[in-house]
Amino acid sequence: MKKLTVTTDVPTEIHMTRTFNAPRRMVREAMTKPELVRKWMGNSRSPLSSIESDVRPGGRYRYVFQLPDGSTFAIVGQYREISDERIVHTESMEGMPGESVVTTTLTEKDGKTTLKIVMAFPTQEIRDMVVSTGMADGAGESYDNLEALLASSPQLSA
Amino acid sequence: MQTTARLDATFSALADPTRRAILARLAKGEASVLELAAPFEMSQPAISKHLKVLERAGLIERGRDAQRRPCRLVGKSLHDANKWIERFREFWEDNFNALDDVLEEMKKQEGKKGK
Numbered sequence: 001m002k003k004l005t006v007t008t009d010v011p012t013e014i015h016m017t018r019t020f021n022a023p024r025r026m027v028r029e030a031m032t033k034p035e036l037v038r039k040w041m042g043n044s045r046s047p048l049s050s051i052e053s054d055v056r057p058g059g060r061y062r063y064v065f066q067l068p069d070g071s072t073f074a075i076v077g078q079y080r081e082i083s084d085e086r087i088v089h090t091e092s093m094e095g096m097p098g099e100s101v102v103t104t105t106l107t108e109k110d111g112k113t114t115l116k117i118v119m120a121f122p123t124q125e126i127r128d129m130v131v132s133t134g135m136a137d138g139a140g141e142s143y144d145n146l147e148a149l150l151a152s153s154p155q156l157s158a
Numbered sequence: 159m160q161t162t163a164r165l166d167a168t169f170s171a172l173a174d175p176t177r178r179a180i181l182a183r184l185a186k187g188e189a190s191v192l193e194l195a196a197p198f199e200m201s202q203p204a205i206s207k208h209l210k211v212l213e214r215a216g217l218i219e220r221g222r223d224a225q226r227r228p229c230r231l232v233g234k235s236l237h238d239a240n241k242w243i244e245r246f247r248e249f250w251e252d253n254f255n256a257l258d259d260v261l262e263e264m265k266k267q268e269g270k271k272g273k
Contacts, residue, residue: 004247004250004251004254006243006246006247006250008243014243014246016250018250018254020254020257020258020261021258021261021262022261022262022264022265026261026264026265026268027257027261029264030257030260030261030264031257036260036264039256039259039260040253040254040256040257040259040260041253041256042253043249043252043253071175073175095179096178096179096182097182097183097185097186098182098185123185125185125231126182126185129178129181129182129185131243131246
């Protein structure tokens, strides 16, 4: 199953799980090499406009996204740990408080790799805010369609 | 319908970087207009305008202390906004679907090299 699951049971965390049909080393490479990352991260309305990253423990990275209105925002952080089965990095929106620690675990089985990502925030408020702003920013596309979605989403009018 | 209007106001309020920064500041604890204005190098009236938008969206509330009227976050609206975890999920789902394609491409490349 390729389906992505996202859970928020722990009040200060977001957990994501997704399985890829490729060996672990390939998934890790695609997640860390800038020339590969730019092929999949971001979307048509909010593309990645630049990546600087120094992929080693203590190395910093900066991903800049372009928004539909021409402005940009950056996700910045530092790698803490990189091994075959684990990547740990910090992450925040540039200029905003509220850094999260993101632990990515890669497990390979029968040539497939399961990715488990745990994003840990300092407080629930910060987690909720990052999720909300992440929606408004990163998914600029969704924001544009917000009214239509609000009108068509039954769970929201409940 | 009321919820829809409120959510609409919430997301309009969240769309502005200054207002998000104000919320981020308030996530650390309540603050007066003066305290909020300082780090942004904005006038008090400009900050007050942003606060009104946030208050109307139900994201913050103002204390009754007439002098200071401290601002604080209101959890519920952020919680409602949090229903949009679904939007977050879709953002990552799109990314990971694109990653599938990148991995297929990598496998092809490697297959060529192997021969």
